[in-house]
Amino acid sequence: MPIPTLTSQARPSTFQVEALNERGETVPTAIAGEHALTLYLDKRELVTLMTLGAAPEHLALGYLRNQRLVADIGELAAVQVDWDTGSVAVTSRSLAERGVTIWDDAERAGALAGRLGRRTVTTGCGQGTVFGDLMEEIDRIELPAGARLSEEVLYTVMDRVRRHESIYKVAGAVHGCALCSNVGDTRGEILRFVEDVGRHNAVDAIAGWMWLESIDGADKIFYTTGRLTSEMVIKCAQMGIPFLLSRSGLTQMGYEIARRVGITMVGRCQGRHYLLFTGGQRFVRQPVTALA
């Protein structure tokens, strides 16, 4: 399947400013970059995302995917980021090859407008608008019942994340997400690590990468530094990943949706400590050495 062509326009991640501390000293301080990126789909403006700018093309793709605005990556011809205008233009094959925009298809445009029309502002660092009614969709999601996460692998994930170089360590003020392996010798190893000023943008950038590379979520683990709220759980489930870990806490809605969609969710992961909230049937406190 053909995939869209992408620009590769990462921005510098940190920005240096001077601050005055409690000792009266002026100290050079690194802060996280944050830029406005306006997303256009076949020339129509959809939304402006505030982002660190580390993976803007993947962010645009993941946003379209997670908001259910485009179902098939084969529909897209190009993703072009231009920081001079603070924009990312996503062009469909239909437009690129036949001069017909996604919006020209009346039925499609209607469905998209319906999704764009419903605005749900969730608790979301990096994202607050969930187009359409994602809640309807989560009941159609089936996460693999036979997947298993061992405590040993959970600890491996926490260790790898802790040791990973990050903007957070330098400048704070960002959230990080990691997609990890849950098979074979690489169990617990980080496959992809993305930071953004908002945790939902970090998730979307990983989702966009997975979509582009046709990477399946069923044999993966997802880790986020952000809180486990409704939107985080929904996105993880949409990515088909049965295991969601966070060092943070969770909200009631995140908990209820996790139960509803049948995901295995572990919060407050810190050192050896964790709290397993849902999906305990997939969790194994002994190492999974007997499995392939």
Next chain:
Amino acid sequence: MPIPTLTSQARPSTFQVEALNERGETVPTAIAGEHALTLYLDKRELVTLMTLGAAPEHLALGYLRNQRLVADIGELAAVQVDWDTGSVAVTSRSLAERGVTIWDDAERAGALAGRLGRRTVTTGCGQGTVFGDLMEEIDRIELPAGARLSEEVLYTVMDRVRRHESIYKVAGAVHGCALCSNVGDTRGEILRFVEDVGRHNAVDAIAGWMWLESIDGADKIFYTTGRLTSEMVIKCAQMGIPFLLSRSGLTQMGYEIARRVGITMVGRCQGRHYLLFTGGQRFVRQPVTALA
């Protein structure tokens, strides 16, 4: 000036679930409530906010204010929350008294539609959509040049916040905001403290309360547990408050907007430590005992 009548529909703030910890023990764990609240203005649906539900009426008011959808609180007759339908209905005096909705005024409806049409998804826990172009507005904001914040008062704020009873201490996963006095004997004392699953909702609930009670921001200090991003800085400036403190870090956009709007912003406030980033001309490292 008449103010709208309000319901008083706070939801329970925490919710008890069972979790399995690393010792294999099942532990009762408090998690933060999170509920969907759909906001209607004269019967038209605007947005759905995900909220802890501690101050839903103030949240609705503050949201309308901070998004610049309603300028004058005298225009509103009622704010009615109904958790059975997960909705808050805001009714204008025009509708309540004359049967004419805000939307019936064509010019007004046009301006509102314009604001509603532009979607900027910011890094926002609790909020991601900033209707209209708030950036245009910040250049019109003038914060009081003569206001002063002493280091002593900053430490008082940090102390009062640290000692304040909070859902965060019980259940984590929420952000808190405090509006503090900066005059007389009450300098540094908390006037209003609100928590929400999203930091922007907490800010909006405080803004809504200030609007309702005609409380001026010029002689106040604002503290947030959340990060100092563009939206946080804009809201604080819109509330007319010259001092913005956070225990967290900041982003480049937050920094640039803070400089542009001339706010005094201090981040990484922890114990005796802080970093003053902007507006240092208002900051005094000696106690302000000589002032009234």
